Amino acid sequence: ENAQLKDIISHAKEYGFVYPSSEIYDGLQAVYDYGAYGVELKNNLKRLWWETMTRVHENIVGIDAAIFMHPTTWKASGHVDSFNDPMIDNKDSKKRYRADVLVEEHAAKLENEGKVEEAKQLTAALARLLEAEDLAGVRDLIVNTGITCPISGTTNWTDVRQFNLMFSTQVGSVAEDASTIYLRPETAQGIFVNFLNVQKTARMKVPFGIAQIGKAFRNEIVARQFIFRMREFEQMEMQFFVRPGTELDWYKQWAETRMNWHLALGTPAEKLRKHDHEKLAHYANAAMDIEYEFPFGFKEVEGIHSRTDFDLKSHQEFSKKKQQYFDPEVNQNYIPYVIETSIGADRLFLLTLCNAYTEEKSEEKSRTYLKFHPAIAPVKAAILPITKKDGLPEKAQEIVELLKYDFNIIYEEAASIGKRYARQDLIGTPFCIAVDHQTLEDNTVTIRHRDTTEQERVAISELHGRIAEATSF
Numbered sequence: 001e002n003a004q005l006k007d008i009i010s011h012a013k014e015y016g017f018v019y020p021s022s023e024i025y026d027g028l029q030a031v032y033d034y035g036a037y038g039v040e041l042k043n044n045l046k047r048l049w050w051e052t053m054t055r056v057h058e059n060i061v062g063i064d065a066a067i068f069m070h071p072t073t074w075k076a077s078g079h080v081d082s083f084n085d086p087m088i089d090n091k092d093s094k095k096r097y098r099a100d101v102l103v104e105e106h107a108a109k110l111e112n113e114g115k116v117e118e119a120k121q122l123t124a125a126l127a128r129l130l131e132a133e134d135l136a137g138v139r140d141l142i143v144n145t146g147i148t149c150p151i152s153g154t155t156n157w158t159d160v161r162q163f164n165l166m167f168s169t170q171v172g173s174v175a176e177d178a179s180t181i182y183l184r185p186e187t188a189q190g191i192f193v194n195f196l197n198v199q200k201t202a203r204m205k206v207p208f209g210i211a212q213i214g215k216a217f218r219n220e221i222v223a224r225q226f227i228f229r230m231r232e233f234e235q236m237e238m239q240f241f242v243r244p245g246t247e248l249d250w251y252k253q254w255a256e257t258r259m260n261w262h263l264a265l266g267t268p269a270e271k272l273r274k275h276d277h278e279k280l281a282h283y284a285n286a287a288m289d290i291e292y293e294f295p296f297g298f299k300e301v302e303g304i305h306s307r308t309d310f311d312l313k314s315h316q317e318f319s320k321k322k323q324q325y326f327d328p329e330v331n332q333n334y335i336p337y338v339i340e341t342s343i344g345a346d347r348l349f350l351l352t353l354c355n356a357y358t359e360e361k362s363e364e365k366s367r368t369y370l371k372f373h374p375a376i377a378p379v380k381a382a383i384l385p386i387t388k389k390d391g392l393p394e395k396a397q398e399i400v401e402l403l404k405y406d407f408n409i410i411y412e413e414a415a416s417i418g419k420r421y422a423r424q425d426l427i428g429t430p431f432c433i434a435v436d437h438q439t440l441e442d443n444t445v446t447i448r449h450r451d452t453t454e455q456e457r458v459a460i461s462e463l464h465g466r467i468a469e470a471t472s473f
């Protein structure tokens, strides 16, 4: 892991954003918990996504489907048969690896050593073998290239096998007729199986969308890079149902809308890029990712996919229930086509953290602060009496009362004012409000701004309006 990512991970832990899960037992790989400021930040991101999807678009409504679904769902979606990664085990270390990742990492190493041509040939060979689903060929490539296990250092590899990423569990008691069900690996299917329920009960007309935020589970084998790839994570997905033939226009439109959303959140344009998929999944007729430049390179944050009528058609086949919509405008029954936008809440969280993390070093002072857009900052303002006496705490509490019903506010009276400012910088609070003796006389306070550290004098009566304006999106 590179140095910058390491700094961000330890900052996230030290200042109450993200901890390893069940840390007292040395953690659980690829599972994380969110702390006091982390949960606020994550909730703010989710709320912002939800509001810009459902409230701003009058033709998008939300649902909250269950994590457990009828097992046939995952037959119809293709996950039982093809949601696989090619895995290989080293016989000496007994460690399991993703075969494709082993090859890619070896190619990256060759490239670093200046063996660019060799690296290119290796990745091209891998792509050909994966395309042909030639698993024996992938193993031969690993052995013949002399790729060694990072732990044992040997080339003693097993065969390559497909490994399904879905977690399964049992419903019902084992003695009776227990049956295997899965923890959903994506939230999308909960939307597809409810397509007609929502369309009818919310009285929607095509084109319309259904949005959902919820947990998804994948048994990721290569689990690294902090919360970038987790085994339990949260997705924010929106499936937009359109008339067949209009899908590529909608696809373009959604790609643009989503890119603008990221820009509005303060992510700089040069850190974002679109990446069109060259190789499309069997169900898609267009697909792209929005990528962000993480400390470990440009990586997918959000996917925008034109999924055709694949899912609804497949559910119609498996359920024997018609999944058609009657379109009065063209007087026709059809299965709508779908454009989906799919983003991981945790991955967006990581983007936000990486983007906000700022180390400022100059001759006079150095400081670290989190430059969050005020709309998503976990704490909006800290109310700080400059001393603990002379009635300043009481006055400061009056201000807390004034603001706390609308904003997440912190009150702090311990330590010097400079130390308290520094602490708020570390959790990304945009405004520090200092209450001093003058406040008692004229009802004004000092606002200290996080990014510039500039201070200004403002009337208490103006505070609510000022914060509301700055934290609106």
Ligand code: ATP
Pocket (backbone or CB within 6 Å): 186, 218, 220, 227, 228, 229, 230, 231, 233, 234, 235, 300, 301, 302, 303, 342, 343, 344, 345, 346, 347, 348
């Ligand atoms: P990747 O190629 O990174 O595995 P994917 O193409 O499988 O991702 P999708 O199935 O399209 O991802 O999922 C949509 C979004 O869900 C991704 O853009 C990402 O933000 C998020 N996501 C997917 N898998 C994970 C995971 N294991 N941990 C955290 N977020 C994830």
